[in-house]
Amino acid sequence: MLAALREVGTVHCSIGLHRDDVGDVSVADSRGPLFSLFTVSWRETGVAPRGVTAARAVTSADGHAQIGFAELPCGPATFSETAATPAPGSGLPQRPLLQLHAYLPHPDCRRLAVLTLTTTAPGRRDEYRAILRLIAESVSFENPLGEASGGS
Template sequence: MCEAVAPLLEAAPSAWVRQQFVAQLALGQQMLGALCGFGTVHCSLGLHRDDVGGGGQSLLSLFTITWQDTPAAPRAATAARAVTAPDGHRRVAYLELPCGPATVSETLRPPVTGSPLPRLPLLQVHAHLPHPDCKRLAVLTVSSTAAARRAEYRAVLEGIADTVRFTDPLGAVS
Protein backbone atom coordinates (compact mmCIF):
# COMPACT_ATOMS: atom_id res chain seq x y z
CA MET A 1 0.00 0.00 0.00
CA CYS A 2 2.78 2.41 0.89
CA GLU A 3 4.49 1.80 -2.46
CA ALA A 4 1.25 2.37 -4.37
CA VAL A 5 0.42 5.61 -2.56
CA ALA A 6 3.96 7.06 -2.41
CA PRO A 7 3.87 8.66 -5.89
CA LEU A 8 0.56 10.35 -5.08
CA LEU A 9 1.89 11.73 -1.81
CA GLU A 10 5.08 12.97 -3.48
CA ALA A 11 3.00 14.78 -6.12
CA ALA A 12 0.95 16.64 -3.50
CA PRO A 13 1.66 20.38 -3.60
CA SER A 14 1.95 20.78 0.19
CA ALA A 15 2.15 18.96 3.51
CA TRP A 16 -1.45 20.00 4.25
CA VAL A 17 -2.71 18.38 1.02
CA ARG A 18 -0.73 15.21 1.87
CA GLN A 19 -2.34 15.11 5.32
CA GLN A 20 -5.81 15.54 3.81
CA PHE A 21 -5.12 12.73 1.34
CA VAL A 22 -3.89 10.41 4.11
CA ALA A 23 -6.98 11.23 6.19
CA GLN A 24 -9.29 10.40 3.26
CA LEU A 25 -7.36 7.21 2.61
CA ALA A 26 -7.75 6.19 6.26
CA LEU A 27 -11.50 6.85 6.02
CA GLY A 28 -11.62 4.68 2.89
CA GLN A 29 -9.79 1.89 4.72
CA GLN A 30 -12.35 2.08 7.54
CA MET A 31 -15.21 1.80 5.05
CA LEU A 32 -13.56 -1.18 3.36
CA GLY A 33 -13.10 -2.77 6.79
CA ALA A 34 -16.83 -2.37 7.41
CA LEU A 35 -17.60 -4.02 4.06
CA CYS A 36 -15.36 -6.96 4.97
CA GLY A 37 -17.36 -7.36 8.17
CA PHE A 38 -20.41 -8.09 6.00
CA GLY A 39 -18.65 -10.75 3.93
CA THR A 40 -17.43 -8.54 1.11
CA VAL A 41 -14.40 -10.09 -0.55
CA HIS A 42 -13.97 -7.70 -3.48
CA CYS A 43 -14.63 -4.02 -4.03
CA SER A 44 -13.95 -1.84 -7.07
CA LEU A 45 -14.63 1.83 -7.54
CA GLY A 46 -15.69 3.06 -10.97
CA LEU A 47 -15.39 6.61 -12.23
CA HIS A 48 -16.51 7.08 -15.80
CA ARG A 49 -17.99 9.66 -18.13
CA ASP A 50 -21.74 9.59 -18.78
CA ASP A 51 -21.59 9.22 -22.53
CA VAL A 52 -25.28 8.29 -22.76
CA GLY A 53 -26.79 11.47 -21.33
CA GLY A 54 -24.82 13.84 -23.55
CA GLY A 55 -23.71 16.00 -20.62
CA GLY A 56 -20.41 14.19 -20.18
CA GLN A 57 -20.64 14.42 -16.40
CA SER A 58 -18.70 11.96 -14.26
CA LEU A 59 -20.52 8.96 -12.82
CA LEU A 60 -19.34 7.09 -9.75
CA SER A 61 -20.12 3.45 -9.05
CA LEU A 62 -19.10 0.76 -6.61
CA PHE A 63 -18.90 -2.95 -7.49
CA THR A 64 -18.76 -5.51 -4.67
CA ILE A 65 -18.72 -9.27 -4.35
CA THR A 66 -20.08 -10.57 -1.06
CA TRP A 67 -20.46 -14.12 0.25
CA GLN A 68 -23.54 -14.92 2.30
CA ASP A 69 -24.16 -18.18 4.15
CA THR A 70 -27.56 -19.69 3.35
CA PRO A 71 -29.58 -22.62 4.65
CA ALA A 72 -28.94 -25.71 2.52
CA ALA A 73 -31.48 -25.80 -0.31
CA PRO A 74 -31.61 -26.39 -4.04
CA ARG A 75 -29.79 -23.62 -5.89
CA ALA A 76 -32.88 -22.40 -7.75
CA ALA A 77 -34.74 -22.04 -4.45
CA THR A 78 -31.83 -20.14 -2.92
CA ALA A 79 -31.72 -17.76 -5.89
CA ALA A 80 -35.47 -17.13 -5.64
CA ARG A 81 -35.40 -16.73 -1.86
CA ALA A 82 -32.63 -14.10 -2.10
CA VAL A 83 -35.02 -11.55 -3.61
CA THR A 84 -37.99 -12.20 -1.32
CA ALA A 85 -36.43 -10.40 1.66
CA PRO A 86 -38.16 -7.19 2.72
CA ASP A 87 -35.39 -5.11 1.11
CA GLY A 88 -37.64 -3.79 -1.66
CA HIS A 89 -36.19 -5.79 -4.55
CA ARG A 90 -37.72 -4.63 -7.83
CA ARG A 91 -37.38 -5.62 -11.48
CA VAL A 92 -36.57 -9.19 -10.47
CA ALA A 93 -35.43 -11.58 -13.20
CA TYR A 94 -34.49 -15.25 -13.02
CA LEU A 95 -31.52 -16.24 -15.21
CA GLU A 96 -29.85 -19.49 -16.16
CA LEU A 97 -26.16 -18.63 -16.33
CA PRO A 98 -23.20 -20.88 -17.11
CA CYS A 99 -22.58 -21.09 -13.33
CA GLY A 100 -26.21 -22.07 -12.64
CA PRO A 101 -29.44 -20.36 -11.60
CA ALA A 102 -29.36 -16.72 -10.57
CA THR A 103 -31.65 -13.81 -9.84
CA VAL A 104 -31.02 -10.19 -10.73
CA SER A 105 -32.85 -7.42 -8.93
CA GLU A 106 -32.70 -3.74 -8.15
CA THR A 107 -33.19 -1.71 -4.99
CA LEU A 108 -33.43 2.05 -4.67
CA ARG A 109 -32.39 3.34 -1.26
CA PRO A 110 -33.35 6.85 -0.12
CA PRO A 111 -30.57 9.21 1.00
CA VAL A 112 -29.58 8.90 4.63
CA THR A 113 -30.36 11.98 6.72
CA GLY A 114 -27.27 13.51 8.27
CA SER A 115 -24.89 11.56 6.05
CA PRO A 116 -21.93 13.38 4.45
CA LEU A 117 -22.75 11.52 1.21
CA PRO A 118 -24.65 13.19 -1.62
CA ARG A 119 -28.38 13.57 -0.95
CA LEU A 120 -29.33 11.33 -3.87
CA PRO A 121 -31.07 7.96 -3.89
CA LEU A 122 -28.71 5.00 -4.21
CA LEU A 123 -29.43 2.51 -6.99
CA GLN A 124 -28.19 -1.02 -6.26
CA VAL A 125 -28.33 -3.74 -8.89
CA HIS A 126 -27.78 -7.22 -7.40
CA ALA A 127 -26.99 -10.59 -8.94
CA HIS A 128 -27.56 -13.52 -6.55
CA LEU A 129 -25.55 -16.60 -7.57
CA PRO A 130 -25.96 -19.73 -5.40
CA HIS A 131 -22.77 -21.76 -5.01
CA PRO A 132 -22.86 -25.43 -6.07
CA ASP A 133 -22.34 -26.51 -2.43
CA CYS A 134 -25.90 -25.17 -1.77
CA LYS A 135 -24.68 -23.46 1.43
CA ARG A 136 -23.42 -20.11 0.13
CA LEU A 137 -24.56 -17.32 -2.10
CA ALA A 138 -22.32 -14.94 -4.05
CA VAL A 139 -23.93 -11.51 -4.28
CA LEU A 140 -22.55 -9.21 -6.95
CA THR A 141 -23.70 -5.61 -6.55
CA VAL A 142 -23.24 -2.43 -8.55
CA SER A 143 -24.20 0.72 -6.64
CA SER A 144 -24.51 4.25 -7.99
CA THR A 145 -26.39 7.47 -7.38
CA ALA A 146 -26.97 7.68 -11.15
CA ALA A 147 -30.37 5.99 -10.95
CA ALA A 148 -31.26 7.25 -14.43
CA ARG A 149 -28.60 4.88 -15.79
CA ARG A 150 -30.21 1.78 -14.18
CA ALA A 151 -30.55 -0.08 -17.49
CA GLU A 152 -26.88 0.43 -18.32
CA TYR A 153 -25.69 -0.64 -14.85
CA ARG A 154 -27.98 -3.67 -14.99
CA ALA A 155 -26.54 -4.68 -18.39
CA VAL A 156 -23.01 -4.34 -17.02
CA LEU A 157 -23.82 -6.47 -13.96
CA GLU A 158 -25.57 -9.15 -16.02
CA GLY A 159 -22.49 -9.26 -18.27
CA ILE A 160 -20.22 -9.72 -15.26
CA ALA A 161 -22.50 -12.39 -13.76
CA ASP A 162 -22.37 -14.29 -17.04
CA THR A 163 -18.59 -14.70 -16.60
CA VAL A 164 -18.81 -16.24 -13.10
CA ARG A 165 -17.68 -19.84 -12.69
CA PHE A 166 -17.49 -21.74 -9.42
CA THR A 167 -14.46 -23.76 -10.39
CA ASP A 168 -10.81 -23.45 -9.57
CA PRO A 169 -8.86 -22.88 -12.79
CA LEU A 170 -6.34 -25.41 -11.47
CA GLY A 171 -9.01 -28.09 -11.25
CA ALA A 172 -10.45 -28.21 -7.71
CA VAL A 173 -14.05 -27.07 -7.07
CA SER A 174 -14.05 -24.06 -4.76
Protein backbone atom coordinates in the same frame (compact mmCIF):
# COMPACT_ATOMS: atom_id res chain seq x y z
CA MET B 1 -15.03 1.35 4.83
CA LEU B 2 -13.14 -1.77 3.75
CA ALA B 3 -13.37 -3.25 7.25
CA ALA B 4 -17.15 -2.71 7.24
CA LEU B 5 -17.45 -4.37 3.84
CA ARG B 6 -15.35 -7.32 5.01
CA GLU B 7 -17.58 -7.82 8.05
CA VAL B 8 -20.58 -8.49 5.80
CA GLY B 9 -18.72 -11.03 3.65
CA THR B 10 -17.38 -8.78 0.90
CA VAL B 11 -14.35 -10.32 -0.80
CA HIS B 12 -13.97 -7.89 -3.72
CA CYS B 13 -14.63 -4.20 -4.18
CA SER B 14 -14.07 -1.95 -7.20
CA ILE B 15 -14.77 1.77 -7.35
CA GLY B 16 -15.60 3.24 -10.74
CA LEU B 17 -15.51 6.75 -12.12
CA HIS B 18 -16.80 6.78 -15.66
CA ARG B 19 -17.29 9.37 -18.35
CA ASP B 20 -20.92 9.43 -19.45
CA ASP B 21 -20.43 8.64 -23.11
CA VAL B 22 -24.04 7.86 -24.03
CA GLY B 23 -24.53 11.45 -25.15
CA ASP B 24 -28.17 11.91 -24.14
CA VAL B 25 -28.06 15.37 -22.59
CA SER B 26 -31.73 15.14 -21.61
CA VAL B 27 -30.81 12.73 -18.80
CA ALA B 28 -29.98 14.65 -15.61
CA ASP B 29 -27.12 12.25 -14.75
CA SER B 30 -25.18 13.25 -17.86
CA ARG B 31 -23.82 16.50 -16.41
CA GLY B 32 -20.76 14.96 -14.86
CA PRO B 33 -18.86 11.75 -14.23
CA LEU B 34 -20.74 8.61 -13.27
CA PHE B 35 -19.74 6.90 -10.04
CA SER B 36 -20.16 3.22 -9.24
CA LEU B 37 -19.19 0.64 -6.64
CA PHE B 38 -19.05 -3.06 -7.51
CA THR B 39 -18.80 -5.68 -4.77
CA VAL B 40 -18.68 -9.46 -4.58
CA SER B 41 -19.82 -10.93 -1.28
CA TRP B 42 -20.39 -14.41 0.10
CA ARG B 43 -23.41 -15.28 2.24
CA GLU B 44 -23.88 -18.54 4.08
CA THR B 45 -27.27 -20.14 3.36
CA GLY B 46 -29.25 -23.07 4.58
CA VAL B 47 -28.88 -26.15 2.43
CA ALA B 48 -31.49 -26.04 -0.34
CA PRO B 49 -31.68 -26.55 -4.09
CA ARG B 50 -29.88 -23.75 -5.89
CA GLY B 51 -33.00 -22.37 -7.58
CA VAL B 52 -34.75 -22.14 -4.20
CA THR B 53 -31.76 -20.32 -2.69
CA ALA B 54 -31.72 -17.85 -5.57
CA ALA B 55 -35.46 -17.17 -5.17
CA ARG B 56 -35.19 -16.74 -1.41
CA ALA B 57 -32.47 -14.13 -1.82
CA VAL B 58 -34.84 -11.67 -3.50
CA THR B 59 -38.03 -12.54 -1.63
CA SER B 60 -36.55 -12.36 1.88
CA ALA B 61 -35.61 -8.65 1.72
CA ASP B 62 -37.87 -5.62 1.47
CA GLY B 63 -37.71 -3.09 -1.30
CA HIS B 64 -36.51 -5.30 -4.14
CA ALA B 65 -37.92 -4.37 -7.54
CA GLN B 66 -37.41 -5.49 -11.12
CA ILE B 67 -36.95 -9.08 -9.94
CA GLY B 68 -35.89 -11.61 -12.54
CA PHE B 69 -34.67 -15.20 -12.76
CA ALA B 70 -32.15 -16.59 -15.25
CA GLU B 71 -30.28 -19.79 -15.97
CA LEU B 72 -26.66 -18.75 -16.42
CA PRO B 73 -23.67 -20.91 -17.38
CA CYS B 74 -22.85 -21.19 -13.64
CA GLY B 75 -26.43 -22.15 -12.70
CA PRO B 76 -29.62 -20.40 -11.55
CA ALA B 77 -29.50 -16.72 -10.62
CA THR B 78 -31.87 -13.99 -9.57
CA PHE B 79 -31.55 -10.29 -10.27
CA SER B 80 -33.13 -7.36 -8.49
CA GLU B 81 -32.68 -3.71 -7.76
CA THR B 82 -33.19 -1.39 -4.82
CA ALA B 83 -33.17 2.40 -4.61
CA ALA B 84 -32.28 4.59 -1.66
CA THR B 85 -31.19 8.08 -0.69
CA PRO B 86 -28.71 8.59 2.17
CA ALA B 87 -30.32 9.68 5.42
CA PRO B 88 -30.35 13.42 6.08
CA GLY B 89 -27.56 14.34 8.47
CA SER B 90 -25.44 11.34 7.42
CA GLY B 91 -22.85 13.62 5.87
CA LEU B 92 -23.34 11.92 2.50
CA PRO B 93 -24.57 13.75 -0.58
CA GLN B 94 -28.34 13.53 -0.93
CA ARG B 95 -28.15 11.87 -4.35
CA PRO B 96 -30.30 8.83 -5.09
CA LEU B 97 -28.47 5.52 -5.20
CA LEU B 98 -29.42 2.59 -7.39
CA GLN B 99 -28.25 -0.87 -6.32
CA LEU B 100 -28.44 -3.73 -8.78
CA HIS B 101 -28.01 -7.22 -7.36
CA ALA B 102 -27.25 -10.64 -8.80
CA TYR B 103 -27.60 -13.70 -6.54
CA LEU B 104 -25.70 -16.80 -7.65
CA PRO B 105 -25.95 -19.93 -5.48
CA HIS B 106 -22.74 -21.95 -5.20
CA PRO B 107 -22.93 -25.59 -6.37
CA ASP B 108 -22.27 -26.76 -2.77
CA CYS B 109 -25.78 -25.42 -1.91
CA ARG B 110 -24.40 -23.79 1.25
CA ARG B 111 -23.21 -20.39 -0.03
CA LEU B 112 -24.50 -17.59 -2.18
CA ALA B 113 -22.36 -15.21 -4.22
CA VAL B 114 -23.89 -11.73 -4.24
CA LEU B 115 -22.78 -9.31 -6.93
CA THR B 116 -23.86 -5.72 -6.29
CA LEU B 117 -23.40 -2.75 -8.58
CA THR B 118 -24.27 0.58 -6.96
CA THR B 119 -24.43 3.85 -8.86
CA THR B 120 -25.39 7.46 -8.34
CA ALA B 121 -26.79 7.50 -11.89
CA PRO B 122 -30.25 5.90 -11.74
CA GLY B 123 -30.96 7.44 -15.14
CA ARG B 124 -28.47 4.95 -16.57
CA ARG B 125 -30.33 1.99 -15.04
CA ASP B 126 -30.52 0.01 -18.28
CA GLU B 127 -26.80 0.38 -18.99
CA TYR B 128 -25.83 -0.70 -15.47
CA ARG B 129 -28.26 -3.65 -15.62
CA ALA B 130 -26.55 -4.79 -18.82
CA ILE B 131 -23.12 -4.48 -17.19
CA LEU B 132 -24.15 -6.54 -14.15
CA ARG B 133 -25.79 -9.17 -16.35
CA LEU B 134 -22.58 -9.58 -18.39
CA ILE B 135 -20.52 -9.88 -15.22
CA ALA B 136 -22.92 -12.49 -13.79
CA GLU B 137 -22.78 -14.48 -17.04
CA SER B 138 -18.99 -14.66 -16.71
CA VAL B 139 -19.05 -16.19 -13.21
CA SER B 140 -17.65 -19.67 -12.77
CA PHE B 141 -17.43 -21.66 -9.56
CA GLU B 142 -14.58 -23.74 -10.89
CA ASN B 143 -11.16 -23.41 -9.28
CA PRO B 144 -8.79 -22.13 -11.99
CA LEU B 145 -5.83 -23.68 -10.14
CA GLY B 146 -7.29 -27.18 -10.13
CA GLU B 147 -8.06 -29.58 -7.31
CA ALA B 148 -4.50 -29.60 -5.95
CA SER B 149 -4.92 -26.07 -4.56
CA GLY B 150 -7.75 -26.94 -2.17
CA GLY B 151 -11.00 -26.48 -4.12
CA SER B 152 -13.14 -23.40 -4.87
